[in-house]
Amino acid sequence: MFVLNLQSVPAAAKKVKAKVILYVPHDNRPISDKQTVAVAEKAGVVIKVPPEQLLGTRTSPGDPDGLYQWVMNNAQDADAAVISSDALLYGSLVASRKHSFDRTDILKRTDYFISIHKKYPKLPVYVFSSIMRTPKNAAASGTEEPSYYQTYGDYIFQYTALLDKNISQGLTSNEEDQMVQLRQHIPLNVIDDWMGRRRKNFDANKVLVELTRNNIINYLVVGCDDNAPFSQTHNERVVLSQSAQGMSSSNFRIVAGVDEMGLLLITRAINKIYSYEPVVAIGYASGYGGATIPSYSDEPIDNSVRSEIDLAGGRPTTSAKGASMILLVNTNVSGMTYEAGENLNSIYPRANTNSFVNMIEHYLGDKTPVAIGDIAFANGADNALMHNLLQRNLLFKLTSYAGWNTATNSTGWSVGQGLLSLHMTDENKNMLLLTRYVDDWFYQANVRQAVARKLNIFPGRGSKLSLGDKLEPAQIDAEQMTQNLFDKYIPFLNIKAVKVNFPWNRLFESDIQISQNPNEFVEKFFRNYK
Helix, strand or coil: CCCCCHHHCCHHHHHCCCCEEEEECCCCCCCCCHHHHHHHHHCCCEEECCCHHHCCCCCCCCCHHHHHHHHHHHCCCCCEEEEEHHHHHCCCCCHHHHCCCCHHHHHHHCHHHHHHHHHCCCCCEEEEEEECCCCCCHHHHCCCCCCCHHHHHHHHHHHHHHHHHHHHCCCCHHHHHHHHHHHHHCCHHHHHHHHHHHHHHHHHHHHHHHHHHCCCCCEEEEEECCCCCCCHHHHHHHHHHHHCCCCCCCCEEEEECCCCHHHHHHHHHHHHHCCCCCEEEEEECCCCHHHCCCCCCCCCHHHHHHHHHHHCCCEEECCCCCCCEEEEEECCCCCCCEECCCCCCCCCCCCCHHHHHHHHHHHHHCCCCEEEEECCEECCCCHHHHHHHHHCCCHHHCCEEECCCCHHHHHHHHHHHHHHHCCCCHHHHHHHHHHHHHHHHHHHHHHHHHHHHHHHHCCCCCECCECHHHHHHHHHHHHHHHHHHHHHHCHHHCCCCEEEECCCCCCCCCEEEECCCHHHHHHHHHHHCC
């Protein structure tokens, strides 16, 4: 059963039994699928997810029609549904960038939401969509864009950034010349294909906005995937916002980020079911703080954080007094965000590391639950922060932590997991924290980088983007390195068997399993953290 502080919610909520939420993720990555599900389940909610064969992978688009039929077949006993429109319209998030569907077929699939509403008019439907991303270059695109992006990605990004700037601010004569030169580097069929797919995505999002305006969809969030202040993604965000004029933030938002939206909407659905509106305070490390515009985003992080709290069904505030939780965001003094694999990401404190951890200790001392959004580095934890938390015995005193992928992925995840963790047992809360520490700190910030540097000495063909023959030796090395970090930093858990899988056949996503029985973990935890 979902356990709330019953003194803080209406009496009607006291007799409500465990609720059922249908969840259609945008693909089968662990963070999208089973890690999101685990957070909600540990809060006592039953989460139903489609069979994995219906979900998209890195190379397979998933089954839009099958996913729709699954929703229709399973919604009868559900209390809410959280659905990725990218999965229902294209098959997956990656498929939304590479598909060859006609515009007519895509728009016809938007009728799925009308059919769901007609059959289940009382079912709250929460939808997360995306505006297609604009990776800065070929390396940033991975293997998730059409193959031509490997050759022309840099030109496409720079050219469309200037197009956006021309619309919003105007260009200098030098910039106008540069835009002409960049356009000449991109074949006509390439830019037509890329822009054509974006127009289909934009038109589908406009339909979803109207479905929300007409109460067919209860809540719609459109996420701006990998983005920049000047980019095609930003341009489409501005135009879509204009078409959504008059919409209330109570049922529609456009925000930075995508991968965290499933958890945030599940959190919103749960809070709505129980008529619970938590107040979440916000604090930042010294320096630029909330004015930081992180890598992969087009807006200050404070704008994103406030939107994420709202998405989760909460109310943001700057005062911790009376707040259900405080989200503390780890930013750099300079306002820059760096990559976790850079040498700067060492164990040695930077200018504001110690003062930030002092802030954490202060709020913990005041008995305020603390969630951490670790965004000093993209795609992995801040090693200096984690070492400081370890040394001060604070790792498992937090309510939630996230430091994976983009800044908004991390802050949004920490908001969602943090709010649900307020109503969990300490055992479940700490198991979720352990998942993030192993994934974001051990693996993303350290093991992934080390394995990538060794790939060239492994036999056979393969790369960090497609492991191929190097899959098995990469797994072996990753398992040993992760085990070494367990032994070095949290030996009291006595973890002696670690299994690392790469579900998308590349280093970026990991699925790390430990053999430790949860009950044994809890026993060891309380023996060491009292």
